[in-house]
Amino acid sequence: MPKTVALVGTDAVAEAMRQINPDVVPAYPITPQTSIVETYSQMIADGLVKSEMINVESEHSAMSAAIGAAASGARVMTATSSQGLALMWEMLYIASGLRLPIVMTNVSRTLSAPVNIHCDHSDSMGARDSGWIQLYSENAQEGYDNILQAIRIAEHPDVQLPVMVMIDGFIISHSIDRLDLIDDDAARKFVGKHKLKNSLLDHENPTTWGAFDGLHGYYFELKRAQAEGMKNAAAVVKQIGEEYGKISGRYYSHFETYRLEDAELALIVLGSAAGTMKAAVDQLRSQGVRAGLLKLRMFRPFPAKELVSALSHVSDVLVFDRSDTIAGEMGGPVFIEARSSFYDEIKRPRFKNFVYGLGGRDLNLDMILKAVASSQTGNLITYLGVRE
Amino acid sequence: MAKWDFSKIKEWGWKEHPTGGVIPEAATTDSYATGGWRSVRPVLDSGKCVHCYICFIFCPDSSIVIKDGKMTGFNLRHCKGCGICAEVCPAKAVSMMNEAEAQGLEKCHLAGQDLGTEKSA
Incomplete structure (x- = not known):
């Protein structure tokens, strides 16, 4: 049965993550995102989920670990904000270039200077050309809904691109909001199982990821293919939004x-x-x-x-x-x-x-x-x- | 030779490449002759070699050729001339020699030997 709850936005995101139960969550704390991974690590400690949490030393490492884990075929989620997203910068392009379906919540916070921890969209807008799909949320409900859908969008074979879900820092992340959670089983059925075509851990079919495009130069072709994945995402976002509507009553589009x-x-x-x-x-x-x-x-x-x-x-x-x-x-x-x-x-x-x-x-x-x-x-x- | 046929990769359009540029098979570098990068080459003094295989362990390009338990020389098709084998050899059996001198470039081509100096596949 769907459940009506009162949660702060970060806990709403953590609830969606609990239902998804991703294989790996590499993360580094940053205001105002911290409480997502804080709540999630509590869920791991309480045995509610089986995710492997990797406490890394920076956001650059968080995204690097996410990339490695995703290339090994794991379903990977993480979360960040502001300077943390900025520190992930080069790795964002590697995640999308390798076509890895990582799902990340970005709790929108501005970028320094001057130092400011509050909301604006400078952080995610700076990453708008990084090849990540970007979904923005109006409230905790949409944050929760977007996270569940993001998994399906990212992993769709026509897309295979990472997805960034934005919730506004403090305004959504730290405000208690009323929202409806779908049933755990319905959520699990909706996100389904993740299977990557190639995996680093598939020892019977060994693969190489992120090789030098070489003196031959295939970079241009691979970027062109990536652009196609992003183009395809438009229809997939719509289709998944419809499908999600059928199980939740909340329909989503562009x-x-x-x-x-x-x-x-x-x-x-x-x-x-x-x-x-x-x-x-x-x-x-x-x-x-x-x-x-x-x-x-x-x-x-x-x-x-x-x-x-x-x-x-x-x-x-x-x-x-x-x-x-x-x-x-x-x-x-x-x-x-x-x-x-x-x-x-x-x-x-x-x-x-x-x-x-x-x-x-x-x-x-x-x-x-x-x-x-x-x-x-x-x-x-x-x-x-x-x-x- | 690899099962994955990438012989025409230079002509491939963007739809033909594996998603994300993944190389879907191991050991494809076997067909990529990196010997042409070499400016110095290792030369083995068989008399000094004690067949300890330390060079085999250290060689980053798997270019140490071992036959019947004996170190017999180098796979020059892949050896990039990094000199690690000479550095780690405890018997000082490997020395590095100027590639051009060693080959006598024209002579090599005439002899038709595959020394990795051709453009890679």
């Missing part, structure tokens, strides 16, 4: 829309701010503004075509980015990609970008309403909530 069907003004956002955005949409509607929301769940691969078709009828799109590219008035990454998706369209809405919430700065209802009110006249890119 994005969720809220009152968007007849909207003239669309807001785009990822992560926890979507809840406040929905309230803002309701308020705007009550004031006679036909607003709607597109909450992006899947950022990698970027669902450009679907996004265009979902927004084709609106006249204005306001993109809220919880990170900045710091590229000289180019705006945030979601803005750049959403706007670029419309380039070849004859009918293009007006786009405005609001960079908000850097280093955990709050985004409240009034700020969103003010942003909407200013959007007809304001600059292309606005830093929302910064003290001028």
Whole structure:
């Protein structure tokens, strides 16, 4: 039977991990991710799961161990945040280049300097070209649901790529939220067994992984194949989201829309701010503004075509980015990609970008309403909530 | 020769490579002649060799040839000339010699010997 529980976001992720019971979990603690692996190591100590936990000396080692374990055919999960993700940097590319289906929770936290432990998406956005699939969660429920689905997406033979699931630091990770857990058996049946085509531990069919592409040069071909896996992921994310809906009642796709069907003004956002955005949409509607929301769940691969078709009828799109590219008035990454998706369209809405919430700065209802009110006249890119 | 036929790998399109660039078979380097990388080569003084196999243990390219329990020389098709065998030999039976001098390049080609100097397969 499904169970309704009250958990902080990190424990919701740990619950999903408990149900998955991965073979190996190499991890290193970092705020605000720590409580995921803390809770999970307690589960191991209590005998609830059989995972081999490897306490490594850094996140670089955590991802390295994850890669080795995954190449040996193990189902591998880990979690990190911020500087930890940054320290994994080179290994992220190796995980995706070797096509290893590792699933990692990234509890979104900004990057230093100055030192700041609070939420924004600078960490994961910095890894947006690393070949990892990226799913963003609005709340603990979605964090839990995304983790279960991520296993299936990563291991799908058409994909074979690592998946990063984002939950917003503190806002989701450390807040108690109400959520429904699916039954343990249903979860286990859903994720199924993991079987890699080639495994380092298969001594009857020995293989070499990560060999030098040599003086011959096959790097380009292998990257091209990787790009295809990422392209295929779009359909797989949708298919797994449907399948998960059938067992949980919660259906997932590339994005969720809220009152968007007849909207003239669309807001785009990822992560926890979507809840406040929905309230803002309701308020705007009550004031006679036909607003709607597109909450992006899947950022990698970027669902450009679907996004265009979902927004084709609106006249204005306001993109809220919880990170900045710091590229000289180019705006945030979601803005750049959403706007670029419309380039070849004859009918293009007006786009405005609001960079908000850097280093955990709050985004409240009034700020969103003010942003909407200013959007007809304001600059292309606005830093929302910064003290001028 | 490997079961995995990669003889035309240079011509393969991106769909033909194993996922993630995995090499799906062991010992494929056997067909890759690395002897051409060599600038110095090991030369064995059979009179000094005590057949202790220490060079066999240390050789990173499995290029020490042992026949009937005796160290007989080097597989020059794979030997990269690293000199570890000369370094570890307790009997000082291995010396390193300038490759060009040792081969007398043209002479070698005329003799048609496979010394790993051809472009790799």
